Amino acid sequence: MSSPLVVGIAGGTASGKTTVARKVREALADCRVAFIDQDSYYRDLKDMPLEDRRQVNFDHPDAFDTDLLVHHLKQLKSGQAIQKPAYDFRTSSRQANTVLVEPGDIILIEGILVLHMKEVRDQMDVKIYVDADDDLRILRRLTRDIKDRGRDFDHVVGQYLRHVRPMHMGFVEPSKHFADIIIPHGGNNDIAIGMLVGALRARLAVSPSR
Ligand SMILES: Nc1ncnc2c1ncn2[C@@H]1O[C@H](COP(=O)(O)OP(=O)(O)O)[C@@H](O)[C@H]1O
Numbered sequence: 256m257s258s259p260l261v262v263g264i265a266g267g268t269a270s271g272k273t274t275v276a277r278k279v280r281e282a283l284a285d286c287r288v289a290f291i292d293q294d295s296y297y298r299d300l301k302d303m304p305l306e307d308r309r310q311v312n313f314d315h316p317d318a319f320d321t322d323l324l325v326h327h328l329k330q331l332k333s334g335q336a337i338q339k340p341a342y343d344f345r346t347s348s349r350q351a352n353t354v355l356v357e358p359g360d361i362i363l364i365e366g367i368l369v370l371h372m373k374e375v376r377d378q379m380d381v382k383i384y385v386d387a388d389d390d391l392r393i394l395r396r397l398t399r400d401i402k403d404r405g406r407d408f409d410h411v412v413g414q415y416l417r418h419v420r421p422m423h424m425g426f427v428e429p430s431k432h433f434a435d436i437i438i439p440h441g442g443n444n445d446i447a448i449g450m451l452v453g454a455l456r457a458r459l460a461v462s463p464s465r
């Protein structure tokens with residue numbers, strides 16, 4: 256039996272990675288797709304006061320428990336289910352519950368730094384980078400973080416200038432060079448997403464035992 260097809264989806268914050276991953280999953284609803292998001296693997300900061308947590312650089316590779324992420328990826332590749340951590344952006348801490356992820360014929364892994372991290376990248380068969388203009392990304396992030404992630408305007412702007420932008424330029428954007436496919440216009444690009452889905456179906460068809 257061949258191992259699952261591992262598809263990495265990277266890109267800047269609010270570029271549309273989650274949207275692309277969701278559309279790929281919907282288009283492959285007849286296949287077994289396992290999905291993991293790098294955000295779930297942020298280190299648990301529950302022992303740090305909330306005010307201090309707010310100052311952490313969440314855009315640096317060290318913010319993630321990459322050992323656990325790679326361990327889980329390898330488990331899924333070997334056909335084992337995992338218990339994925341669940342992350343609460345409002346409190347920047349892990350939730351008490353975990354989420355069962357069953358193995359699949361395709362493993363989708365999505366996150367800002369999945370192409371930057373060699374140990375994660377080396378597990379991938381197909382590498383995608385989702386691109387979107389910086390002005391659109393910051394506007395989407397501002398809206399999302401205030402509406403969904405419990406932040407206020409000043410916090411989002413301060414974090415963006417202090418951490419998000421420099422880490423994007425230092426780690427995320429350069430990781431585009433590892434991509435097999437760059438999807439412009441983020442999650443809006445149904446033509447590119449359709450082509451990706453077609454290519455994944457073709458890869459599955461040549462290995463029917465997946
Ligand atoms: N094409 C778009 N137009 C407007 N808003 C969008 C678009 N794509 C995504 N969004 C919004 O932007 C935010 C980030 O999108 P998401 O797909 O979660 O990006 P990422 O996973 O890269 O952070 C979400 O609130 C989403 O609803």
Ligand SMILES: O=c1ccn([C@@H]2O[C@H](COP(=O)(O)O)[C@@H](O)[C@H]2O)c(=O)[nH]1
Binds near residue numbers: 268314348
């Ligand atoms: O506690 C946290 C953890 C992360 N962030 C920010 O999240 C983004 C990554 O998520 P996307 O969905 O890809 O935007 C990253 O830029 C971190 O700054 C946070 O604000 N708080």
